Amino acid sequence: MSNIDNERIDEQARVDRLTGLIRDRINGLRERTGGIRGEIVNIRRDFWDDVTVNFEDSAETAETYASMKQQAELLSERERSHRHMTEQLSTLERLKNTPYFGRIDLIDEADSGAKPDVIYLGVGSLLDDSGEEYLIYDWRAPVSSVYYDYGPGPVSYETPAGTVHGEMTLKRQYIIRDGKIRSMFDTGVTIGDELLQEVLGKGSDAAMKSIVATIQQEQNAIIRNERARLLIVQGAAGSGKTSAALQRVAYLLYRYRGVLTADQIVLFSPNPMFNSYVSTVLPELGEQNMNQTTYQQYLEHRIGKDFAVEDPFTQMEYSLTAMDDPDYAARLNGIALKSKAGYMELMDRYVEQLGESGLRFKSIVFRGEKLISGKTIEEKFYGLDRSVSIPNRLRSLIRWLLKELTELAKLEQKKKWVDEAIELLDNESYAQAYEELSKKNKFSEHSYNDFDSERGYLAAKVVQEKFKKLRRRVKQGAFLDVPAIYKALYRPNAAVVKGYESNSSEWRRISEITLDKLEEGVMPYEDATPYAYLKEKLEGFHTHTTVRHLFIDEAQDYSEFQYQYLKRLFPNSKFTLLGDFNQSIFAHSGTGEIFHSLSSLFEAGETERITLYRSYRSTRQIVEFASRIIDGGERIEPFNRNGAEPTLTQAASRKELPAAIAERLRMMEKAGYESVAVICKTAEEAKAISEQLAPIYPGLRLIEKETVTFEKGNVIIPSYLAKGVEFDGVIISDASEGAYSREEERKLFYTACTRAMHELHLCYYGQLTPFLQ
Numbered sequence: 001m002s003n004i005d006n007e008r009i010d011e012q013a014r015v016d017r018l019t020g021l022i023r024d025r026i027n028g029l030r031e032r033t034g035g036i037r038g039e040i041v042n043i044r045r046d047f048w049d050d051v052t053v054n055f056e057d058s059a060e061t062a063e064t065y066a067s068m069k070q071q072a073e074l075l076s077e078r079e080r081s082h083r084h085m086t087e088q089l090s091t092l093e094r095l096k097n098t099p100y101f102g103r104i105d106l107i108d109e110a111d112s113g114a115k116p117d118v119i120y121l122g123v124g125s126l127l128d129d130s131g132e133e134y135l136i137y138d139w140r141a142p143v144s145s146v147y148y149d150y151g152p153g154p155v156s157y158e159t160p161a162g163t164v165h166g167e168m169t170l171k172r173q174y175i176i177r178d179g180k181i182r183s184m185f186d187t188g189v190t191i192g193d194e195l196l197q198e199v200l201g202k203g204s205d206a207a208m209k210s211i212v213a214t215i216q217q218e219q220n221a222i223i224r225n226e227r228a229r230l231l232i233v234q235g236a237a238g239s240g241k242t243s244a245a246l247q248r249v250a251y252l253l254y255r256y257r258g259v260l261t262a263d264q265i266v267l268f269s270p271n272p273m274f275n276s277y278v279s280t281v282l283p284e285l286g287e288q289n290m291n292q293t294t295y296q297q298y299l300e301h302r303i304g305k306d307f308a309v310e311d312p313f314t315q316m317e318y319s320l321t322a323m324d325d326p327d328y329a330a331r332l333n334g335i336a337l338k339s340k341a342g343y344m345e346l347m348d349r350y351v352e353q354l355g356e357s358g359l360r361f362k363s364i365v366f367r368g369e370k371l372i373s374g375k376t377i378e379e380k381f382y383g384l385d386r387s388v389s390i391p392n393r394l395r396s397l398i399r400w401l402l403k404e405l406t407e408l409a410k411l412e413q414k415k416k417w418v419d420e421a422i423e424l425l426d427n428e429s430y431a432q433a434y435e436e437l438s439k440k441n442k443f444s445e446h447s448y449n450d451f452d453s454e455r456g457y458l459a460a461k462v463v464q465e466k467f468k469k470l471r472r473r474v475k476q477g478a479f480l481d482v483p484a485i486y487k488a489l490y491r492p493n494a495a496v497v498k499g500y501e502s503n504s505s506e507w508r509r510i511s512e513i514t515l516d517k518l519e520e521g522v523m524p525y526e527d528a529t530p531y532a533y534l535k536e537k538l539e540g541f542h543t544h545t546t547v548r549h550l551f552i553d554e555a556q557d558y559s560e561f562q563y564q565y566l567k568r569l570f571p572n573s574k575f576t577l578l579g580d581f582n583q584s585i586f587a588h589s590g591t592g593e594i595f596h597s598l599s600s601l602f603e604a605g606e607t608e609r610i611t612l613y614r615s616y617r618s619t620r621q622i623v624e625f626a627s628r629i630i631d632g633g634e635r636i637e638p639f640n641r642n643g644a645e646p647t648l649t650q651a652a653s654r655k656e657l658p659a660a661i662a663e664r665l666r667m668m669e670k671a672g673y674e675s676v677a678v679i680c681k682t683a684e685e686a687k688a689i690s691e692q693l694a695p696i697y698p699g700l701r702l703i704e705k706e707t708v709t710f711e712k713g714n715v716i717i718p719s720y721l722a723k724g725v726e727f728d729g730v731i732i733s734d735a736s737e738g739a740y741s742r743e744e745e746r747k748l749f750y751t752a753c754t755r756a757m758h759e760l761h762l763c764y765y766g767q768l769t770p771f772l773q
């Protein structure tokens with residue numbers, strides 16, 4: 001028997017020993033948690049039986065208090081133990097079938113000559129019975145970084161106590177399934193092809209997978225980066241940006257356990273469906289999910305009461321389909337203009353001017369009557385000390401208005417409608433009034449009819465009730481008419497835009513189309529951030545000070561303005577931005593140059609950039625094919641996994657396209673693929689193709705912007721919604737010149753093609769897109 005065979009026997013014996021130990025511990029823990037759970041139920045049920053309650057005198061009261069405290073402490077101690085055991089159980093469950101995936105043998109420089117420490121890495125740590133020796137190290141432990149960063153030879157790694165140097169004498173990888181070593185091999189720096197081949201060759205899933213066992217060196221740099229205030233990751237399609245981001249969250253939660261919690265981490269995703277796609281990774285690693293949201297959801301939350309906020313996909317659909325609209329060019333120019341930092345400066349200047357004049361206030365109206373006119377409020381506001389900021393002046397104004405309302409309420413009580421309202425009161429209200437007044441001795445002993453004071457009391461009650469809503473709205477500052485203030489920016493001769501764009505006919509056109517939308521109650525997507533920013537500047541910023549880490553996926557899709565805004569909203573947060581400028585498809589994010597220039601967001605020393613060139617998602621053939629579409633694509637390195645060449649199918653006419661697509665779908669079904677996407681350029685096209693395919697290839701699920709769950713199966717999806725997700729096979733429904741030929745469509749086309757893991761097929765009619773010619 002060869003050496004390696006002997007070693008494998010030893011290794012399997014160790015796996016057996018550990019899985020046996022893990023199982024024993026699981027059984028023991030299950031029994032104990034069951035017992036504790038029972039105890040907790042009993043303590044809760046008998047809590048008051050076991051407490052002697054007696055408040056007769058101070059000594060008895062003290063004793064009662066002490067006995068309650070003792071019971072409460074016992075309960076919380078039991079609950080703590082239960083929580084701890086449940087966590088341990090969940091770690092053991094994760095280690096049960098695959099206790100570890102890697103091993104390193106390490107000699108610490110400090111004790112050279114000694115035998116190497118043998119370190120096994122898994123998705124959780126395991127101590128021996130003495131509690132002193134690690135049988136398995138968590139992949140996030142400081143020493144584990146050596147596994148991802150080095151091959152055999154000299155190594156170093158950071159610990160809280162400083163840098164440790166040493167020598168790695170062995171690096172081994174395992175594929176262990178159900179407690180059996182399927183294969184094991186010794187490697188250098190790169191974590192072996194074999195393991196990656198196995199992982200990447202599998203079918204796609206409804207949920208993203210964790211990549212702990214095969215994290216690559218450059219990905220590890222992202223995961224463990226702790227220095228940068230702003231970490232910018234530019235990575236080719238399929239290079240593992242999202243995967244690395246999620247592993248990074250898990251790493252941070254481990255590294256800062258006790259200090260950092262999952263709710264202090266926020267991930268901005270490209271769409272709600274993507275949220276569902278990535279939501280299983282962290283629980284799989286034994287961590288809680290961070291807060292996940294989309295920028296659109298955030299905007300809705302902030303300004304959704306003022307306007308119907310257009311979403312980025314509707315804007316996208318417009319930019320892809322509305323070329324015949326006479327306002328098309330003006331709208332696109334407006335989108336570009338409003339996404340720049342210069343537009344934020346314009347808002348700043350506007351706010352400065354508003355400090356002097358121009359704020360608009362709504363009158364405070366009650367029962368159709370103006371109680372305090374907008375004009376009066378305005379005069380009061382501008383009568384306040386002008387050196388004070390607008391939000392602080394508004395606060396004074398609120399105090400003044402509330403006082404005024406108290407006085408006005410008294411006048412209101414005398415009005416006739418109040419009498420009518422009193423008459424309609426029920427008996428209970430009367431009885432209550434009588435009781436309260438008796439308590440206050442308001443009824444004079446001599447009068448037999450206390451009508452006046454009773455009426456006074458009831459009138460005050462009626463008016464107070466009706467004024468409640470008014471007072472609440474005043475407290476919220478709802479009398480400031482932010483929509484009107486924003487609209488004023490686009491009115492002819494708005495003071496602030498003088499010298500900015502006032503003479504340009506383009507600006508006038510942009511203003512007109514924006515105003516039209518705003519008057520309809522619709523907030524165009526490109527205006528949503530400027531509006532939210534203006535609102536915050538006037539009312540005072542609602543910052544999220546507890547958030548420590550903000551992750552933005554598909555970061556190339558955000559505008560400069562949006563970044564500046566986010567920076568202000570999350571003042572205590574580090575930013576991790578993950579994107580690919582080759583996939584910037586939105587009109588507001590330009591051609592991705594914003595993503596390039598982001599370094600200016602923070603100080604130079606606080607920003608770090610990492611570029612990922614290696615693409616893992618797709619076969620070599622697909623990566624090479626797709627890379628030809630974009631500039632600089634030759635730098636993208638495919639992972640060496642082979643598959644079929646992408647195919648081009650020319651249909652005789654547009655009408656024949658569905659048949660060609662159906663044919664490809666059947667072929668892929670035969671080949672056993674379970675998730676195939678027909679990717680269309682727009683939602684409009686997706687809907688049409690979906691209807692045409694239904695009779696000849698039923699069962700495809702149409703994905704729309706409202707779709708919130710990502711499920712396994714065959715789908716029809718618009719290109720821009722397929723961002724960030726992947727499929728076994730992709731069929732580009734229409735790769736004709738008519739669909740993809742404008743320069744703005746190049747990146748969209750690239751994004752669509754790079755969603756495929758194993759097979760890519762393109763259908764077209766007439767001329768093929770010039771991007772492939």
Ligand SMILES: Nc1ncnc2c1ncn2[C@@H]1O[C@H](COP(=O)(O)OP(=O)(O)OP(=O)(O)O)[C@@H](O)[C@H]1O
Binds near residue numbers: 200211216244617
């Ligand atoms: N180190 C790795 N080990 C195993 N699989 C990996 C690794 N890195 C990436 N992958 C796989 O590659 C695929 C693409 O990863 P991911 O979606 O994170 O890439 P991305 O850079 O965010 O892509 P895109 O920009 O196209 O959305 C996923 O299936 C992921 O599991």
